[in-house]
Amino acid sequence: MIGQRDTVNGAHFGFTDRWGGVSAVPYEELNLGGAVGDDPAAVTANRELAAKALGADPARVVWMNQVHGADVAVVDAPWGDRPVPRVDAVVTAERGLALAVLTADCVPVLLADPVAGIAAAAHAGRPGLVAGVVPAAVRAMTELGADPARIVARTGPAVCGRCYEVPEQMRAEVAAVEPAAHADTSWGTPAVDVSAGVHAQLERLGVRDRAQSPVCTRESKDHFSYRRDRTTGRLAGYVWLD
Structure with a gap:
């Protein structure tokens, strides 16, 4: 259920896998996405199970x-x-309020400054990487009093550069914005490494305490992958502060 978790100075980070929930095929088992075609009651139950498992x-x-x-x-x-807004990052200064990001190949980015009491969650796919969602989230945190040098960053399971095949022109367009995202697949074709791009952006922003999940969602049968399965569930990353 909880594939990875970490706690740093009262900042809690957690990433789910696909097991331990109640959803049926093809969303088995712990689908947390409410807009993928799954039974809404199952999604609600799964969200409660995941949150409780994380504490x-x-x-x-x-x-x-x-x-x-x-x-x-x-x-x-x-x-x-209230309507849930169309955004790809949320930031809070409210301790105890958990922020969640859904993914099934994109990079879930969790950020926290435990001293300032500021946390953020961001959804960074290829378009979000190019658009700058991670720098935007860090800017919003600093406007609330966070210091990039104190921010702890954790990124969760995502499709890796060995598996994220794209056309050559698309790779060039992404690399023009973030050179660290330039990659090749394991079979020698153009690819994009979004996780590498995210961590390069964080490094330039002054975020030093960073860790990246080693899990590739496309390769792991324990995780949902849109690129592999198309119709599938969603994983989640959670961050909150004591």
Whole structure:
């Protein structure tokens, strides 16, 4: 259920795998995405199971309507009855409020400054990398008082550069914005390494405490992968502060 977790000075980070939930094929088992065709009741149950397994309050989790952009929302509570905004990063100064990001190949980016009490979650796919969603999230954090030198960054399971095949022109366009994302597949064709690009951006922003998951979602049967399966569930990354 919880494939990876970490705690640093009261900042909690967690990434799910696909097991331990109640969803049926092809979303088996722990699908956390509400817009992929799964039974909404199963998604609700899975979200409660995952939050409790992490030690977070299921009623205090903020989700996003992710659109592969770079818009950021600053939040202090769950959305409740309000429409979930179309953003790809959320930032909070509210301790105990968990921020969640959904992925199935894109890079889930979790950030926290435990001293300032500022946390962020960002959804960085290829378009988001190019659009600058991670720098936008860090800027929003610093505007609330975070210091990049204190920010702890954890990125979760994502498709790796060995597997993310793209046309040559697309690779060139991405590499023109972020050279670190230039990659080749294991079979020798053009590729993009979004995780490498995200970590290069974080390094330039002054974020030193960084860790990257070794899991490639396309290669791992324990994780959802849109590129591999098309119709499938979504993983989640969670971050919150004590």
